[in-house]
Amino acid sequence: MxxxxxxxxxxxxxxxxxLAVLTARLGGMGYHCTTxxxxxxxxxRFASMGADLVISDLNMPNGNGVxxxxxxxxxxDVPLILVxxxxxxxxxxxxxxxxVSFLHxxxxxxxxxxxxxxxxxxxxxxxxxxxxxxxGNPREGG
Numbered sequence: 386m387x388x389x390x391x392x393x394x395x396x397x398x399x400x401x402x403x404l405a406v407l408t409a410r411l412g413g414m415g416y417h418c419t420t421x422x423x424x425x426x427x428x429x430r431f432a433s434m435g436a437d438l439v440i441s442d443l444n445m446p447n448g449n450g451v452x453x454x455x456x457x458x459x460x461x462d463v464p465l466i467l468v469x470x471x472x473x474x475x476x477x478x479x480x481x482x483x484x485v486s487f488l489h490x491x492x493x494x495x496x497x498x499x500x501x502x503x504x505x506x507x508x509x510x511x512x513x514x515x516x517x518x519x520x521g522n523p524r525e526g527g
Contacts, residue, residue: 392505393417393434397427397441397453398468407440410494411501424448428456436463438505440488443469454482462511464504468492484508 394416396407401422408418419434421427423445431439439457443450450467457463462484470490488500 391415391417392437393419394501395419395421395427395431395434395436395439397421397423397439397445397450399423399442399445399447403442407497410497411440414498414501416501422447424450424453424456427453428460431457431460431463437508438464438466438501440466440468440501443467443471443487454485458482462508464508466500466504 394411396404396411396418397420398404398407399422404420404422408420411418419430419436421430424441425448427439427441427448430436439453441450441453450469454465454467457465465485466488467485468488468490484504486500486504488497
């Protein structure tokens, strides 16, 4: 990304060990991470701190990833990665929810890095296009 600051990622999981592993991996890739242990806490953190990307477990006892995705979409178009061991169980519930990708457990650091980077770059590009369209400059490129 052309932004000099490190992108911020909100990591949501009810398991503190998973939060520790994900934030260590993402921190090692240069991202600034904030954590939440459930959907309500995630929405509160997002409202107060924002994030460039949200990564959430799909299956949590206090508000699952589907509910979180829908709630986030009411507030923002922030990219969202849902992590799950269930291959397709929740996809049908997320039809119509934009800018959501899935990361299936188990996953490698390379898969995580590739998906995070790709979603951040895609979102940045979409923001630039929207900005140009809103300001009457249809020119593409940077």
